[in-house]
Amino acid sequence: MRMPTLYIPHGAGPCFFMDFGPSTPAMWEETAAYLRSIARTLPAPPKALLIVSAHWLTPIPTINAGPTHSLYYDYFGGAPAAYQLQYAARGDSALGLRIVDLLHVAGLECEREMTRGLDHGVFIPLMLMFPDANIPVIQLSLVADQDPQTHLALGRSLAPLRDEGVLIVGSGISFHNSAVMPAGLRGEADVGSGIFDAWLTEAMTGNIGDVRAALLANWENAPMGRHSHPTPEHLLPLHVAAGAAEADRAVHTFRDSFLGATFSAFQFG
Numbered sequence: 001m002r003m004p005t006l007y008i009p010h011g012a013g014p015c016f017f018m019d020f021g022p023s024t025p026a027m028w029e030e031t032a033a034y035l036r037s038i039a040r041t042l043p044a045p046p047k048a049l050l051i052v053s054a055h056w057l058t059p060i061p062t063i064n065a066g067p068t069h070s071l072y073y074d075y076f077g078g079a080p081a082a083y084q085l086q087y088a089a090r091g092d093s094a095l096g097l098r099i100v101d102l103l104h105v106a107g108l109e110c111e112r113e114m115t116r117g118l119d120h121g122v123f124i125p126l127m128l129m130f131p132d133a134n135i136p137v138i139q140l141s142l143v144a145d146q147d148p149q150t151h152l153a154l155g156r157s158l159a160p161l162r163d164e165g166v167l168i169v170g171s172g173i174s175f176h177n178s179a180v181m182p183a184g185l186r187g188e189a190d191v192g193s194g195i196f197d198a199w200l201t202e203a204m205t206g207n208i209g210d211v212r213a214a215l216l217a218n219w220e221n222a223p224m225g226r227h228s229h230p231t232p233e234h235l236l237p238l239h240v241a242a243g244a245a246e247a248d249r250a251v252h253t254f255r256d257s258f259l260g261a262t263f264s265a266f267q268f269g
Contacts, residue, residue: 047165053121155243170237184259
């Protein structure tokens with residue numbers, strides 16, 4: 001049974017597991033509920049998870065190919081409990097070799113490494129999506145040149161995994177500009193994020209295949225594109241998910257806001 005591909009918001013650091021106190025709204029509550037709902041929407045339980053996180057960039061595509069995973073607490077300033085979170089997912093060496101082969105067939109290099117832990121763009125959302133940690137996980141890095149076409153090609157090369165029970169998840173957030181936070185703390189909505197979100201939603205859901213890929217490749221020229229992503233690493237996991245989707249249509253699955261900024265999630269297929 002063919003798996004869809006996903007682009008999800010992974011929040012901000014360990015946000016879903018922080019206590020905001022009785023006087024502070026649970027700012028990430030709706031996003032957490034969305035992530036918890038994902039497993040119920042899938043056509044079958046995944047045999048494995050392939051996660052592309054905004055928080056790992058390497059010179060060439062790289063997978064963490066070890067049989068087990070540690071966690072990489074790559075966030076700062078959280079409560080001590082944030083550094084005690086656990087997600088004991090195992091790896092999948094056979095799937096790692098399969099990914100290397102698929103990338104090589106597509107003319108793409110790929111390296112394996114054995115020691116890097118899963119970063120928070122992986123283990124934080126997975127703690128909500130698949131809390132039992134009973135599905136093998138492999139993380140694939142972004143490429144440090146951050147070229148949109150490279151990441152679309154990465155996704156296309158991985159598309160056969162969907163027919164092998166592998167759920168491909170792009171983990172980022174569709175708005176990522178910390179410069180707007182002071183205005184958000186004052187209760188001001190970020191109009192630019194809404195403009196980009198509207199463009200992105202129409203680009204993803206109103207187009208398929210090469211047309212959709214061309215729009216993503218040219219995201220910098222979208223309305224409020226650079227305002228929404230001064231750097232592209234949190235958007236590029238979407239390119240991988242869309243590339244792996246091939247001609248499958250996208251569904252806009254979720255929209256939320258944080259400190260006045262709008263962001264969305266998508267499912268392909």
